[in-house]
Amino acid sequence: MNVMSSVMRAVARRLVHAEPALLSNILSSPLPCPARSPAPLLSCQQIRKFASKKVKGQKKEEKVKPKLDKQEVEVTQRMTVAALAQAMNRDCDHVYEALLNTDVDSDSLDPDSVLEEKWIKEVVTRSGMKFKWANLSDSIKRINRDAHRRPPADPSSLVPRPPVVTIMGHVDHGKTTLLDSLRKSQIVSTEAGGITQHIGAFLVQLPTGEKITFLDTPGHAAFSSMRARGASATDIVILVVAADDGVMNQTVESIQHAKRAKVPMIVAVNKCDKPQSDPERVKRELLAHDVVCEEFGGDVQSIHVSALKGDNLLALTEATVTLAEVLELKAEPGGLVEGLVIESRTDKGKGSVTTAIVQRGTLKRGCFLVAGNSWAKVRLLFDENGRAVTEAGPSCAVEVVGWKELPSAGEVILEVESEQRAREVTEWRSGEEEQQKLLEEQSIIMVKQEVHLQEYQRKRAELSHLSRRQRKLALYQEYKTNLSEKERKKDQDDRLGLTLIIKGDMDGSVEAILNLLDGYDAQQQCELDIVHFGIGDVSENDVKMAETFAGSIYGFNVGAGRSVQQLAASVLAMFQVSVGKKKVAVAGCRVQKGQLDRRHKFRLIRGRDTVWEGCASALRHHKDDVQAVKTGMECGLSPDDDYADFRPGDVVVCFEDLNCPQVTSWNPGF
Numbered sequence: 001m002n003v004m005s006s007v008m009r010a011v012a013r014r015l016v017h018a019e020p021a022l023l024s025n026i027l028s029s030p031l032p033c034p035a036r037s038p039a040p041l042l043s044c045q046q047i048r049k050f051a052s053k054k055v056k057g058q059k060k061e062e063k064v065k066p067k068l069d070k071q072e073v074e075v076t077q078r079m080t081v082a083a084l085a086q087a088m089n090r091d092c093d094h095v096y097e098a099l100l101n102t103d104v105d106s107d108s109l110d111p112d113s114v115l116e117e118k119w120i121k122e123v124v125t126r127s128g129m130k131f132k133w134a135n136l137s138d139s140i141k142r143i144n145r146d147a148h149r150r151p152p153a154d155p156s157s158l159v160p161r162p163p164v165v166t167i168m169g170h171v172d173h174g175k176t177t178l179l180d181s182l183r184k185s186q187i188v189s190t191e192a193g194g195i196t197q198h199i200g201a202f203l204v205q206l207p208t209g210e211k212i213t214f215l216d217t218p219g220h221a222a223f224s225s226m227r228a229r230g231a232s233a234t235d236i237v238i239l240v241v242a243a244d245d246g247v248m249n250q251t252v253e254s255i256q257h258a259k260r261a262k263v264p265m266i267v268a269v270n271k272c273d274k275p276q277s278d279p280e281r282v283k284r285e286l287l288a289h290d291v292v293c294e295e296f297g298g299d300v301q302s303i304h305v306s307a308l309k310g311d312n313l314l315a316l317t318e319a320t321v322t323l324a325e326v327l328e329l330k331a332e333p334g335g336l337v338e339g340l341v342i343e344s345r346t347d348k349g350k351g352s353v354t355t356a357i358v359q360r361g362t363l364k365r366g367c368f369l370v371a372g373n374s375w376a377k378v379r380l381l382f383d384e385n386g387r388a389v390t391e392a393g394p395s396c397a398v399e400v401v402g403w404k405e406l407p408s409a410g411e412v413i414l415e416v417e418s419e420q421r422a423r424e425v426t427e428w429r430s431g432e433e434e435q436q437k438l439l440e441e442q443s444i445i446m447v448k449q450e451v452h453l454q455e456y457q458r459k460r461a462e463l464s465h466l467s468r469r470q471r472k473l474a475l476y477q478e479y480k481t482n483l484s485e486k487e488r489k490k491d492q493d494d495r496l497g498l499t500l501i502i503k504g505d506m507d508g509s510v511e512a513i514l515n516l517l518d519g520y521d522a523q524q525q526c527e528l529d530i531v532h533f534g535i536g537d538v539s540e541n542d543v544k545m546a547e548t549f550a551g552s553i554y555g556f557n558v559g560a561g562r563s564v565q566q567l568a569a570s571v572l573a574m575f576q577v578s579v580g581k582k583k584v585a586v587a588g589c590r591v592q593k594g595q596l597d598r599r600h601k602f603r604l605i606r607g608r609d610t611v612w613e614g615c616a617s618a619l620r621h622h623k624d625d626v627q628a629v630k631t632g633m634e635c636g637l638s639p640d641d642d643y644a645d646f647r648p649g650d651v652v653v654c655f656e657d658l659n660c661p662q663v664t665s666w667n668p669g670f
Contacts, residue, residue, distance in 0.1 A: 070128060070129055070130045071088075071089075071128075071129040071130070072129070072130055072131070072132055073087050073088050073124050073129050073130070073131050073132070074087055074131075074132055074133075074134040075087065075120050075121075075124065075131045075132070075133060075134065076133070076134050077117055078114050078115075079114070079115055079120055080111065080112050080113060080114055080115070081095050081096075081109055081110065081111050081112070081113050081115065082111035082112065084115065084120060084123060084124075085111075088123075088124065088127060088129065090127070092111050094127070095109075095123055096109060098122070098123040098126045098127055099119065099122070099123060102119070102122065104119055144428070145424045145425060145427075145428035146425060146428055146429060146432075147370055147414045147416055147421075147425045148414070149338055149412070149414065150335060150336060150338070150360070153332035153335070153360075157332050157334065158330035158331060158332055159330060159331065159332075159333055160329065160330055161329050161330060161331040161393070161394040161395045162203070162210070162211040162212055162213055162324075162329075162395040163212055163213070163235045163236055163320065163321075163323075163324035163327070163329055163395070164213045164215065164233065164234045164235045164236075164357060164395050165212055165213065165214050165215070165234060165235065165236045165237070165238055165320055166214075166215040166216075166233075166234035166236070166237050166238070166263075167179060167214060167215065167216050167238050167240060168237055168238070168239055168240070168254035168257070168258070169239055169240035169241060169250065169251055169254055170240075170241070170242070170245070170248035170249065170250040170251045170254075171250060172242075173240050173241060173242040173245065173248075173251075173270060173271075174240055174242060174270040174271060174307040174308070175216060175240045176216055177307040177308055178238075178240060178268065178270065178305070178307035178313075179202065179214055179216050180307075181307050181308075181310045181313055182204050182214070182313060182317070201213065201214070201215050201216075201342055201343075201355055201357065201384060201397030202214050202216075202384040202397065203383070203384060203396060203397060206317050206321070208321075210317075210321050211395075212317070212320060212321070212324075213357070213395050213396065213397055215233070215234060215342070215357075215397075233340045233342065233357050234261075234263055235263065235324065235327060235329055236263065236264055236265075236266065236320060236323055236324065236327075237254070237257075237258040237263050237264070237265045237266070238265070238266050238267075238268050238316070238320070239251070239254055239255065239258070239265050239266070239267050239268065239291075240268045240270050240307075241267065241268070241269055241270065241282050241286075242270050242271045243269050243270065243271050243272045243274065243277030243278060243279045243282055243304075244271050244274045244276045244277045244278070245271075246278075246281060246282055246285050247282065247285040247286060247288075247289070252289055255286075255289050255290075255291060259290075264300075264323060264327070265291065265300055266300070266301045266302075266303065266316070266319055266320060266323065267282075267283075267286065267291065267293060267300055267301070267302040267303070268302075268303050268305050268316055269282050269283075269302060269303070269304045269305065270305055270306065270307050271306065271307075271308075272304045272305065272306050272311070272312075273306040273308070273309055273311065279302075279304050283295065283296065283302060301319045301323070303315050303316045303319055329395075331359065331360055331393075331394035331395065332360055332361065332394075333361065333362050333393055333394060334361065334362070335360070335361050336361055336414070336415040336416070337358060337360065337361035337362065337363045337367065337369070337413065337414070337415035338358075338359050338360040338361060338412070338413065338414060338415070339356045339357055339358045339359050339360075339363065339412075339413035340356065340357050340359060340410070340411075340412060340413060341354050341355070341356055341371055341407055341408070341409050341410060341411045341412075341413060342354075342355045342356060342357055342397070342409065343355040343409050343506055343507065343508050344403075344406050344407055344408065344409050344506070344507040344508075344535075345406075345505060345506045345507065345535060346406060346535050346536045347401075350380070350401045351401065351402075351403070352374075352376075352401075352403035352404070352405065352406040353399055353400065353401055353403070354371070354399070354400045354403060354406075354407060355397065355398075355399055355400075356397070356398060356399075356400050356413055357395070357396075357397055358392050358393060358394055358395065358396050358397075358398070359394060359395075360394060361394075361415065362391050362392070362393050362394075363378070363381065363391060363392045363393075363396075363398065363400070363415075364378070364381075364390065364391045365378050365379065365380065365381060365390060365391075366378060367415050368415065368416050368417070368418060368419055368421070368422045369400070369413050369414065369415055369416070369422070370413070370414050370416055370422050370425045370426060371403075371407035371411040371412065371413045371414070372407045372408055372411040372429070373405070373407075373426050373429050373430050373433065374403055374404060374405040374406065374407040374411075374426065375403075375404055375416075375419075375422035375423065375425070375426050376400065376402040376403040376404060376422075377402050377419065377422075378400055378401070378402045379401050379402035380399075380401040380402065381398045381399065381400060381401070382398060382399040382401070383397075383398060383399075384397060406507065406535060408507055408511075409506075409507045409508045409511065463475075497526065497527045497528075497529065498526055498527070498528050498529070498551075498552070499529045499530075499531055499546075499549045499550060499551030499552065500517075500528065500529070500530050500531070500551055500552060500553075500554060501530075501531060501532045501533070501542050501545060501546050501551055501552070501553045501554070502514065502517075502530060502532070502533040502534075502554055502556070503533070503534055503535070503536065503537070503538050503542065503553065503554070503555045503556065503558050504533075504535060504555070504556040504557065504558060505535070505536075505556065505557040505558050506535065506557075507535055509556050509557065510533055510534070510535060510556070513533075513554075513556060514530070514533060517530065519666075520666050521665075521666055522664035522665050522666040525664045525665065526664050529549075529551075531545065531549050531551060532545055536558065537555075537558045537559050537560060538553055538555050538558060538559070538560045559608045560608075569589045569590065569591045569592060569593075569596055569651070569652040569653070569654065570589065570590060570592060570649070570650070570651055570652070571587045571588065571589055571604075571646050571647065571648055571649065571650040571651070571652060572588045572589060572590055572634070572648060573587075573588040573648055574586070574587055574588070574644075574646035574647065574648065575588060576644075577636075577638075584617075584618075584638050584642075585638060585639070585642070585643065585644035585646060586618075586636045586637065586638045587636070587637045587638070587646040587650075587652065588634065588635075588636055589629075589634065589635055589636075589637055589652055590632075590633070590634045590635075591629050591630060591631050591632065591633055591634075591635070592631070593631055594631065594654070595628050595629060595630045595631065595654070596619065596628060596629045596635065596637070596652070596654045597627065597628045597654060597656075598616050598619045598626075598627050598628065599627070600654050600655060600656045601613065601614065601615055601654070601655055601656065601657065602614065602615065602616055602637070602639075602652055602653070602654055602655075603652070603653045603654075603655060604643075604646070604650055604651070604652055605650065605651040605652075605653060606647065606649075606650050606651075611645065611650075612639070612643050612645070614639055614640060614641050614643065615639070615640045616637055616638065616639060616640060617638050617639060617640035618636070618637075618638045619635060619636070619637055619638075620635060620636045621633060621634070621635050621636075637652065
């Protein structure tokens with residue numbers, strides 16, 4: 001009856017809105033009930049058993065819930081609000097709402113606002129999604145905004161141009177003296193130690209009217225990269241070999257540079273005026289390096305010259321002009337400029353300056369150039385004699401003033417249409433360079449992680465047979481051993497290490513020094529670490545950096561700024577005191593940094609020159625004789641050799657001579 005009652009109630013609910021007559025008929029008619037046997041009565045235990053099973057079944061069904069896959073969002077660092085909303089397939093308002101009740105001021109956000117990494121994760125998590133980091137190669141997709149060389153010019157627009165000739169050879173074989181004789185100027189006397197330290201570019205006009213642009217490259221072993229750069233920018237190489245010295249190391253290296261650049265050579269056998277000269281021996285030695293002169297059936301011209309006396313130089317220039325005519329050198333004088341940075345430096349009056357060779361087009365004042373990650377609006381152009389010029393055509397060597405940042409030597413120079421385009425190119429190149437560094441760092445991190453994982457798995461496998469207590473003890477012992485080993489290495493590194501800061505006057509000079517130090521092979525004996533390098537005089541920041549890293553500053557043909565000089569003890573005044581019947585000169589000083597120690601030596605610097613060096617006979621603070629004077633204190637310093645030419649503004653440096661044995665086996669090659 002209970003079952004029938006429930007059925008009736010269900011039918012009644014369905015017929016509530018039916019016709020009243022139909023409803024009354026249904027209710028008045030008797031319901032047919034099929035005959036059946038009475039159901040057996042259940043005991044209380046059986047009822048409770050069936051009820052418990054049903055309830056348990058219902059609970060089990062309630063526990064089983066369908067697993068929902070969370071939406072996966074690719075995120076990158078420094079995403080904007082708009083970029084994050086797009087990655088989540090939501091609008092920007094959704095991101096603002098997700099950042100409510102956080103430390104972020106959502107009212108100050110706009111679609112271009114950049115979010116920090118933790119807030120990017122917070123937005124994704126609060127949105128019921130999961131995040132994954134996008135690959136670096138996919139995270140930055142930018143349109144290529146770089147500048148490139150123009151397509152080859154129409155042959156009808158080409159005009160003859162002067163040849164670019166590079167003088168190459170071994171150190172002290174007379175390369176610069178040869179150029180000096182050609183252009184009737186004195187360069188050798190101004191060089192440090194008689195060695196060319198930079199690339200010199202000069203335009204020489206011969207008596208016959210032909211013009212030749214000469215590049216003088218250093219011959220020292222430390223300047224290999226500069227010689228290679230000179231060979232890549234040249235049309236003809238004049239290989240200078242001393243007749244009394246023969247083929248040397250840098251001679252062979254110059255031959256290799258010329259062959260690698262596929263540049264024809266002319267051999268200038270120099271110093272033929274010396275009694276011990278043997279030009280024929282030089283030519284035979286060149287045969288071993290596949291340089292076959294015309295006398296031996298080859299196609300390489302060889303000219304016997306004396307650069308010092310000027311003998312046979314006309315024959316050398318004629319050979320150069322003849323070879324240039326055979327090569328039929330031409331260039332397009334119009335259109336956007338293309339060139340090459342030969343050297344770069346900083347000038348106090350001019351700023352960033354580059355020496356450039358124009359390869360195509362005509363360089364003029366006011367044009368916009370890009371080279372590497374730097375750009376310039378050309379303010380001034382200077383020729384090899386320092387005279388201002390208004391333009392420079394193909395094969396001309398000029399100094400370019402107006403660079404915003406100093407480009408590296410060897411960079412290609414390209415002219416662009418506007419300042420906006422120049423900024424666009426340099427920004428794109430900087431971004432690409434940064435992206436490449438990130439990819440390299442990521443690959444290094446992945447390799448280290450893989451090595452660390454393998455090491456971890458190896459240790460786990462070695463300790464798998466031990467109990468948990470034994471494993472813990474073994475790992476603790478290993479930790480103590482590693483810690484003591486690190487401390488030992490740290491102490492050893494403190495004793496055997498050299499930290500350097502390199503400063504030079506030219507980019508090529510610094511590059512040569514860095515290349516030389518790259519060959520350092522005694523790290524196990526004394527670790528060499530270069531923390532900074534740059535161009536220009538030694539600055540106060542360099543001194544502070546050297547103090548921070550306990551390093552040394554090495555300057556190559558540079559000076560120290562006045563702020564750096566003031567870090568030493570400076571002379572405030574000069575006066576005389578009477579010692580018995582004798583007048584003794586005393587320099588009144590204030591110690592700016594460090595301390596003055598009477599046991600050490602002293603050096604007096606005026607400007608950039610050392611005017612006195614010696615020991616002190618007396619060092620006084622007020623009226624007391626003292627052994628040392630510390631920073632901030634004033635003192636009187638009198639020399640032991642009666643030196644009396646102290647002037648206000650002079651700088652006093654206290655130093656100590658130490659004789660230290662060589663601790664490394666590194667041979668720099670000179």
